[in-house]
Each structure stands twice: as C-alpha cells, then as structure tokens.
Amino acid sequence: MNFTKKMMTAALALAASAAHSADLEVTHWWTSGGEAKAAAAFAKAVTEGTDHTWVDGAIAGSGGTARPIIISRILGGDPMAATQLNHGRQAEELIEAGLMTDLTELAEAEGWADFVNPTALLDSCTLDGRVYCVPVNIHSAQWLWLSHDAFESAGLDVPSNWNEFVAAAPALQEKGIVPLAMGQQGWQQNIAFAALTIAVVGVDTWRQVTVEKNADVAAGPEYAKVFEAVVDARKLAEDSNVQDWNLATNMVITGKAGGQIMGDWAQGEFAIAEQVAGEDYTCLPGMGLNEVIDTGGDAFYFPVVDDLEVKAAQLEMASILISKEAQVAFNLAKGSLPVRGDIDLSTANDCMQKGLKILADGGVLPSGDQNLSADTQTQIEDLMAEFWASDMTAEDAQGRYASIVADAD
Amino acid sequence: MTLPAPSRTHQKTKRPAQLFRNLNAKFASIPMILTALVVFVGGTTWTVVHSFTKSRLLPKLDFVGFDQYERLWSSNRWMTSVENLLIYGVCSLVLTMTIGFTLAALLDRKIRFEGVFRTIFLYPFALSFVVTGLAWQWILNPDFGVQNVVRGWGWTGFAFDPLNNPDIVIFGILIAGLWQGTGFVMVIMLAGLRGIDEDIWKAARVDGIGVVKTYVKVIIPMMRPVFVTALVIIASGIIKLYDLVVAQTNGGPGISSEVPAKYVINYMFRAQNLGQGFAASTMMLLSVIIILVPWAYLEFGGKKRG
Structure with missing residues (x-):
C-alpha cells in the first residue's frame, strides 16, 4: 500500500513537472x-x-x-x-x-x-x-518610399503620388540620382508590379484578375496600361544594380535614389539609419493614388x-x-x-x-499569398524577373501574364 | 562477330557453378545491390511516375498525362535554362579538357617547381562552388573587381561586366567553373601521362617525331581511359550545375543565367509544385540517358570485339 502510494506520488510529480516545462x-x-x-x-x-x-x-x-x-x-x-x-x-x-x-x-x-x-x-x-x-x-506591400534628400538636391518638392514621382524623374536623373531603386529579384519586381497595378487600374479591376482570376480582364485594355506603367518604371530603375531589397532601401536612405516601391518592412531600415518619417523620408501607402494596403x-x-x-x-x-x-x-x-x-x-x-x-477605414485587400498559390506566384515572379531585366515589350508581358492567370488555380 | 558466339556457349556450360561461386562476396554485396535498386531505380521510377500527376506540395497519384511536360516546354524560364546548360556544357567540356591537358603536358615536361605549380592549379578545386561563386561575383563586379582595377590603371573606357549583361552572363559563370574545375582535370591527365612508358618517348625520339606530334598521335590515343574518366567527371558536374549559379548570380539578371537544376529545386520547393519539378528532373535524366546510352554501347559493347 505504502509502496503503491509512493509510486503514484512519484508518477504524479513526474507528470506535473513535465507538463510545466515543455x-x-x-x-x-x-x-x-x-x-x-x-x-x-x-x-x-x-x-x-x-x-x-x-x-x-x-x-x-x-x-x-x-x-x-x-x-x-x-x-x-x-x-x-x-x-x-x-x-x-x-x-x-x-x-x-x-x-x-x-x-x-x-x-x-x-x-x-x-x-x-x-x-x-x-x-x-x-x-x-x-x-x-x-x-x-x-x-502590406503597397508602399512608395521617397528620399527627401534626393528631391531637395534636385530642387523639387517631395512628390505626393506616383504620377508626380514619374514627372519629377528627369530632374533627378540630371543630378545623377537613380529615380527608382529596384532590387533585381523577381519577388521585389512583383511587389512593384502589384503596387503599380492597384495604383493604375484601381481595386475593382485588380480584384477581378487576382481574386477571381479573370484572364480576359488581364489581357484587356485596362491591364495594358499597367504594363505600360511598368515599362516606364523599368526605365526609371535602369541604373539600379543592387540585388537585395535592403540595399535598394539604402540607396533611398543615402539619397542616391529618389524612391523605392517596397513593403512596410522597409521602415525598419529607415529606423536603424535613425531617419524620421516625414522629415527624412516620406511613405506613400498605395503609391499615393489608391490608399489601400493588403493584409x-x-x-x-x-x-x-x-x-x-x-x-x-x-x-x-x-x-x-x-x-x-x-x-x-x-x-x-x-x-x-x-x-x-x-x-x-x-x-x-x-x-x-x-x-x-487605412486599416481602421477598411481600405484592405487580401494579399498575394492569400489569393494565389505558391506555384502561380513563382510563375509571375519569373515573368517579372525577365520583364524588368530585359527589353520585353508590354504586349508580350501582358500576354504571358494573362496565360498564367488563365491557368491559375 | 564470330568471337562472341563461342564465348557465350562457354558461359552457358559454366553458369550453374558461377551462381554459387564467391558466395561470400555475393552475400556481402546484397546491401549495395538493394540500395541501388531501391534508392536509385526505385526513386527514379517513383519520380518519373509522379511527373505525370498534378502533385503540388504533397505527392499524389492524380494523373494528368503530359500536362506538366507541356507546361515545362512552353515555359520561357525552362527554355533559357536548357539553352544556358548547352552553352555552358559544350564550352566547359571543350575548354576544361583542352586547358587541363595542356597544363598537364606542360607540367610533364619535367619543369622545375612542378609540385608548386600543381598545388596552385589544384587549389581552386578545394573550394566549394559556393565560395567560388561568391569570389567570382566580387571579381566580376564592375564596381570593385577587374573592371574597376583596369579603369584605375587609366583605361577609363574599359568595360567588363559579364554578370550584369544578360547576353553574356553565362560566360561569367563559365569562367568561375573553369577556374574551379580545370586543376582537377589537369591532375587526372598528369597521372595518365605519368602512366605512359618512358620507352614510348624514347622510340618517338629515335624516329624523329616532334613533341607535339607525339602527344597528338601517340600519347592521347593511349590515354583514352583517362579521357573517359575526365569526361564523366566533367559531364556529371555540368548536369548538376546549381550552387555556382545560385552563389554567383542567383539566375539573374532577370532569368538569363537560370539552369535546369535550379528550375527543379525552385518548382519542387519554392513553388510547391512537385509535379512540375519532377517533370523537369525527368527531362534532365532523359538528356543524360540520350547521351549516355550510345556512348555506353560504343564503350562497353566494343569490349567484346576486343
């Protein structure tokens, strides 16, 4: 009896200690x-x-x-x-x-x-x-990060949306500043593409393609404007030779580049460089055109x-x-x-x-990971890597994008 | 064609005894045979079968026929990968062999400090492809590497940036590959050259044949087995080319330095599309078989005649 009791206590103690510290x-x-x-x-x-x-x-x-x-x-x-x-x-x-x-x-x-x-x-x-x-x-990934230094040295006001940014680009180039910093990796180029899409065609059309996977819209005239915008952005990023996103962000921090399209995690880099939002850099959610963010x-x-x-x-x-x-x-x-x-x-x-x-106002979108399978994402990233690094025409890229959307599951 | 026939009948009479000869050795090799069958043949069959399914993250036997292959061959990235591998493969094979043999022949001329040179040439082989790739990424970087140095000497118009130029990026990778692999081939060749009897050289000298001609006409044909060994080593290195590209360019700029092995890995794991990855790896296997089978037939089928 005594022995059984002892055993039970021991077992209980053992169980208890195990439960307490996994x-x-x-x-x-x-x-x-x-x-x-x-x-x-x-x-x-x-x-x-x-x-x-x-x-x-x-x-x-x-x-x-x-x-x-x-x-x-x-x-x-x-x-x-x-x-x-x-x-x-x-x-x-x-x-x-x-x-x-x-x-x-x-x-x-x-x-x-x-x-x-x-x-x-x-x-x-x-x-x-x-x-x-x-x-x-x-x-969220729909952010345009702008360097105050770069625009000041070119004698310009800091743009308040993507269109103003594009208009200001030639003046930056004259000063030897790369207008758009872009890391040469597919996922970064895809982020820029997605952000430009929402800025150019708006949320509803974006939703038809990305959420409902409507290939006809993806091949249609509205999306053609997106690919034209990417071709423009590609020209602005021509002299950006960096690979990693944080190196591209660093170009913005040091004023070597005017801006970068990147997710809100870029903020960490600005914080480490002890820059202050609104004074040293500006962030424009939704590229300043459509103030929405994905989740x-x-x-x-x-x-x-x-x-x-x-x-x-x-x-x-x-x-x-x-x-x-x-x-x-x-x-x-x-x-x-x-x-x-x-x-x-x-x-x-x-x-x-x-x-x-924006979150409180409900300006939210489902993110790429929520809409597209990893397979489709990879295909789009491959396409974007090729599109941004070559002289592929907007029509070609759009055609291939539409066929990826058509096959998406 | 007359010779094989008698040898076959010869074998037939001996066969029952042969099965039980060296029983210990046969027993000992069972684990290896099983490994070969289960891991290599079994694994390969499994992969090929699943390449006809629409397996995504997990393998499923959900057959879709040749869909994965159709998608594979209509993908730009795969086409670029295959093209790159062809360019890299041909150049790497020819250049590694030529440079390797030339270096070995030069070392074989009984030069001074042979050991030092041998060590220097072989040293890169001690580095992994990842280290090689990173080192050459820096050397070929226009802002820090060769281009910058030459410009510093005064040639300001000098341009050499293969890794940033989509048209020639594969040659930037080739340079690194050659640097890493040539030394090893040289050592194999040197061993082969050392295996050539001194008397051959003496005979050639007596006959008044020049050094180069002796190499081309006499020595190289005699070194056939060594060349085959070197060929197999180089060829297997070419097919599995992956880490060098990842370290040096990661497939960039754009997709211009992608290779098939990288496509397989990316689609199997990053894109979570096993079917597509398996289809690509099956194509890699097929290309090896297409090259290997005629060669093996010539090589081993010919033995019987000799």
Whole structure:
C-alpha cells in the first residue's frame, strides 16, 4: 500500500513537472536586426507567461529558404512545436493532410473572431470552418518610399503620388540620382508590379484578375496600361544594380535614389539609419493614388506532435501570441501592424499611423499569398524577373501574364 | 562477330557453378545491390511516375498525362535554362579538357617547381562552388573587381561586366567553373601521362617525331581511359550545375543565367509544385540517358570485339 502510494506520488510529480516545462522549438525566419528583436519579444512573452521554454530555431535567409526546410521537417516526421509561415495558401496542403493542429476550440473560447481585424486574417487561417493558425501581424506591400534628400538636391518638392514621382524623374536623373531603386529579384519586381497595378487600374479591376482570376480582364485594355506603367518604371530603375531589397532601401536612405516601391518592412531600415518619417523620408501607402494596403503577414502554425505535454503547451503558446501585451511588444519592434483592432499603438511612428488609419477605414485587400498559390506566384515572379531585366515589350508581358492567370488555380 | 558466339556457349556450360561461386562476396554485396535498386531505380521510377500527376506540395497519384511536360516546354524560364546548360556544357567540356591537358603536358615536361605549380592549379578545386561563386561575383563586379582595377590603371573606357549583361552572363559563370574545375582535370591527365612508358618517348625520339606530334598521335590515343574518366567527371558536374549559379548570380539578371537544376529545386520547393519539378528532373535524366546510352554501347559493347 505504502509502496503503491509512493509510486503514484512519484508518477504524479513526474507528470506535473513535465507538463510545466515543455521545450517548444519555434522555427521562423526573422533574422534581420528589427525582426530578431521582435522574435525576442515573443520569446519573452512565452517564457514569462507560461512555464515552457521557447527554443529559438531561426533559419537564416528569407522565407524562400526557410519554408522548404520547415515543410520538409513537418513532412519528414520531425515536426517542431510551432512555426512561422505566411498565412494564406502556403500551408493549405499540410492542413488537408492533417499535419497541423486544429485551434478552433481555443479560438472560439477566446473569441478571436471578435477582435481580429481585419477579419480576412482569420479567414485565411481557416479551412473548412476550422482554425489552424494564429495571425500575428499585418504586412502590406503597397508602399512608395521617397528620399527627401534626393528631391531637395534636385530642387523639387517631395512628390505626393506616383504620377508626380514619374514627372519629377528627369530632374533627378540630371543630378545623377537613380529615380527608382529596384532590387533585381523577381519577388521585389512583383511587389512593384502589384503596387503599380492597384495604383493604375484601381481595386475593382485588380480584384477581378487576382481574386477571381479573370484572364480576359488581364489581357484587356485596362491591364495594358499597367504594363505600360511598368515599362516606364523599368526605365526609371535602369541604373539600379543592387540585388537585395535592403540595399535598394539604402540607396533611398543615402539619397542616391529618389524612391523605392517596397513593403512596410522597409521602415525598419529607415529606423536603424535613425531617419524620421516625414522629415527624412516620406511613405506613400498605395503609391499615393489608391490608399489601400493588403493584409499579408505572418502567422504561427502548430504542427501535430505526439507528445501530449507539447500539445498542451502549443495551445498555451497560441493564446499568448495573440494576447494584447505580446501583440504590442512584437509589432512595435517589427514595425508591422497588429492583428487586433482593440489595442493602443499611439507610440507608433508616422508611417505606422498611416497604415493603422487605412486599416481602421477598411481600405484592405487580401494579399498575394492569400489569393494565389505558391506555384502561380513563382510563375509571375519569373515573368517579372525577365520583364524588368530585359527589353520585353508590354504586349508580350501582358500576354504571358494573362496565360498564367488563365491557368491559375 | 564470330568471337562472341563461342564465348557465350562457354558461359552457358559454366553458369550453374558461377551462381554459387564467391558466395561470400555475393552475400556481402546484397546491401549495395538493394540500395541501388531501391534508392536509385526505385526513386527514379517513383519520380518519373509522379511527373505525370498534378502533385503540388504533397505527392499524389492524380494523373494528368503530359500536362506538366507541356507546361515545362512552353515555359520561357525552362527554355533559357536548357539553352544556358548547352552553352555552358559544350564550352566547359571543350575548354576544361583542352586547358587541363595542356597544363598537364606542360607540367610533364619535367619543369622545375612542378609540385608548386600543381598545388596552385589544384587549389581552386578545394573550394566549394559556393565560395567560388561568391569570389567570382566580387571579381566580376564592375564596381570593385577587374573592371574597376583596369579603369584605375587609366583605361577609363574599359568595360567588363559579364554578370550584369544578360547576353553574356553565362560566360561569367563559365569562367568561375573553369577556374574551379580545370586543376582537377589537369591532375587526372598528369597521372595518365605519368602512366605512359618512358620507352614510348624514347622510340618517338629515335624516329624523329616532334613533341607535339607525339602527344597528338601517340600519347592521347593511349590515354583514352583517362579521357573517359575526365569526361564523366566533367559531364556529371555540368548536369548538376546549381550552387555556382545560385552563389554567383542567383539566375539573374532577370532569368538569363537560370539552369535546369535550379528550375527543379525552385518548382519542387519554392513553388510547391512537385509535379512540375519532377517533370523537369525527368527531362534532365532523359538528356543524360540520350547521351549516355550510345556512348555506353560504343564503350562497353566494343569490349567484346576486343
């Protein structure tokens, strides 16, 4: 009797201690200065808010490098406790194959649907009515970043939209300034293309092509204007020889280039260079023409694991990541917008405030990742890489774009 | 054609005994045979079968016929990749062989400090393709590298920026590839040259044949096995060309330095379209087979006659 009791106590103690301290390996690709700080904010929230340990599994390189590693680990039967992915269609098949933990009960208990803003974020975490991921931030890609230095040295006012920017370009070129900084990589050129599309044809036409995949519109006269605009932009970016986006941003920071079309993560670079929004640089969401932003961003997925302790810890972690405190700490460090509409971010800078205002007004679009499969995205990026680097005509590019849209799934 | 027939009958009478001869050795090689069958043949078959499906992130047996191949061959990026590989392949094969053999022949002339030169020429081979690619990316960068140095010497009009010019970027990669691989081929050739009997040289000298002529007419034909070895090593390096491109240009500018292996990797993992990636890798395999089968037939089919 005594022995049995002892055994039971020991077993209980063992179980309890295990439940209290699971090691949670978290993979993500937040490795640049600002990003690492943001990841640390999450790690701190998890370590302090629960008894579990955040084991950092940062993978250097961008999402393109990290995603295959993450996915092959999950497929290969060596899942991590939690992983960053972009919400949208990247994990669709993993969910269908039953490899991701269902978070629906937690989401319902905490009422995520009531405070996640915009609701599209939660929708893209949802498949067949079940929730599989925690959205943690919003990143948008429709921003034009302008260098005050560059325009001042050419004796011009800082433009307030894309059309003024194009008009001002010759004066910049005379001063030896590259009007448009552009990293020579397909995804960056695709961002510029997408931003120009929304600026030129407006949201409704964009929606017909990107969301409804209407190839006739993509081949039509309205989209022809988009490709003409890209040809113009290509001329402005002719002398930009850099590869990486942050090097292109650096050209804007140092006044060697007039502007850059890049997502809101470029803000981190300006912040590190200690530049002030509105004084040293200007940001124009939606290129200053159509003030809308998309709602791409990051989310955490929790692969299905066998370990019951880790399973319980995963839910605790999910709840921490979306909590008010963690959201504020994380997004201030990262320069992204929070996924909750009910928190106060008055300490955010000028550009973030612009983003928050657009978000509050509802000027939001689903992001590329939410609309297009990785396959279609890659095809478009390949096309854009070729289009921007060669002298391909606008008609050619449009024809090929339309056929990609026609085949999109 | 008369010779093989008797040898075959000869084999027939011996066959039952042969099956059980060297039983230990045969038993020991079972794991290797299984690996070859399961991993190589099995894996290849699996890949080819799945290239006819519309597998995306996960392999699924959802057959779509030749759709993946149609899309592959209508893709600009694939066409550019194939074209680049052809240019790179032909140039790399011819130049590596020529330069490798010339260097080896020069070293074989019993020069002083042979060991030093051999080390210098072989050294690049100790570097990975990634390091080679990065180093040559800097050397060929117009702002820091060769162009800048020559301009610094006074030729301000000098232009040499292959990596930024879509028309010649593949030659920029070729330079790096040659720099890395030639030394190794040279060492193989040198070993082959050292295997040539001194008496051949003496005989050639007695007959009054010039050095170059001796090399071309006598030595090179004698070195056939060495050339075949070098050829296989170079050819396999060409087909799997990937890391050098990734490190040096990452396929740019635009898509002008893409190669097939990079297409396969990108579509399998980044685009999450296994079917498309498998179709591309099957085409790579097919091209190897098309080159390899006639060659193997000539090489090994000919042995029987000799």
